[in-house]
Amino acid sequence: MPSIATRLETVRRRIREAEKAANRELGSVTLLAVSKMQPVDALQQAIAAGQREFGENYLQEAADKQDELADTTDLHWHFIGPLQSNKTKPAAARFDWVHSVDRLKLARRLDGQRPEGLPPLNVCLQVNISGESSKAGLSPADTETLAGEMLQFERLRLRGLMAIPAPASDPEKQRQPFRALRELLDRLNQRFPLHMDTLSMGMSADLEAAIAEGATIVRVGTDVFGPRPDPATTA
Ligand SMILES: *Cc1c(COP(=O)(O)O)cnc(C)c1O
Numbered sequence: 001m002p003s004i005a006t007r008l009e010t011v012r013r014r015i016r017e018a019e020k021a022a023n024r025e026l027g028s029v030t031l032l033a034v035s036k037m038q039p040v041d042a043l044q045q046a047i048a049a050g051q052r053e054f055g056e057n058y059l060q061e062a063a064d065k066q067d068e069l070a071d072t073t074d075l076h077w078h079f080i081g082p083l084q085s086n087k088t089k090p091a092a093a094r095f096d097w098v099h100s101v102d103r104l105k106l107a108r109r110l111d112g113q114r115p116e117g118l119p120p121l122n123v124c125l126q127v128n129i130s131g132e133s134s135k136a137g138l139s140p141a142d143t144e145t146l147a148g149e150m151l152q153f154e155r156l157r158l159r160g161l162m163a164i165p166a167p168a169s170d171p172e173k174q175r176q177p178f179r180a181l182r183e184l185l186d187r188l189n190q191r192f193p194l195h196m197d198t199l200s201m202g203m204s205a206d207l208e209a210a211i212a213e214g215a216t217i218v219r220v221g222t223d224v225f226g227p228r229p230d231p232a233t234t235a
Helices: 004-021 040-048 058-068 083-096 103-113 141-153 173-191 209-212
Strands: 030-034 053-056 076-081 097-101 121-126 156-162 198-200 219-221
Touching: 004 030, 004 058, 004 103, 004 209, 030 083, 040 058, 053 141, 058 083, 083 103, 097 141, 097 156, 103 141, 103 156, 121 141, 121 198, 141 156, 141 173, 156 173, 173 198, 173 209, 198 219, 209 219
Parallel strands: 030 053, 030 219, 053 076, 076 097, 097 121, 121 156, 156 198
Antiparallel strands: none
16 A cells, blocks of 8 residues: 555645646645545555645544644645534634535524634535435525625625536536536636635545636545545444
8 A cells, every 4th residue: 555645645636636637726736635444554644745635524533633743733624524513613713624514504603603712714615516315505696695694794705616526437527517617616706705715626536626726725545545444443
């Protein structure tokens, strides 16, 4: 198995190549290392290799790792999993970003619970861009409504949109939902004085397609850390 440092280098090279291929500025795409279900030791290896942005899906698991890594002060934590309304407090207090805001109630609670001593919480609205009935996220029309309502929240900074499109293997098919998300961001920026600058899209299997369509954050788990441990065998 390649080391995490080697895997990180490979993913960084893929990002650079994709930036070049799209005539984008080198360094314009942020790599978010998705460390859900990975032990703290794996995060430490990534930190030693220069990684500072981490994505987590489960609040309790994330809190344990954040406490263990409290001495590393320049880490940035992104919450990317589904968020229940009664769990917004730790999300507001312990994270720099929440990518999965998909209803007004969540936004209102995060705004109210963001601690005073911290800068506004960066948030993305999660969009169900492929229109799958099973998927979390707002329809494009509901995204527009919620984006307008976000202007009222002083403790939140609406940075952009996030999506997890249906998997596709053909690169042209992969690009289609990413393009739709970019066009939605452009429309919202024209309609509202929001100045959103973030498209959180692209994972291990489709980051090149996402970067070609304007991703500014790619969320990569497997290709950085290797396969996630199976909870059934490690519990
Ligand atoms: C797990 C996860 C990822 C990373 O997926 P990989 O296929 O392992 O790269 C990205 N985004 C979200 C929202 C996830 O839950």
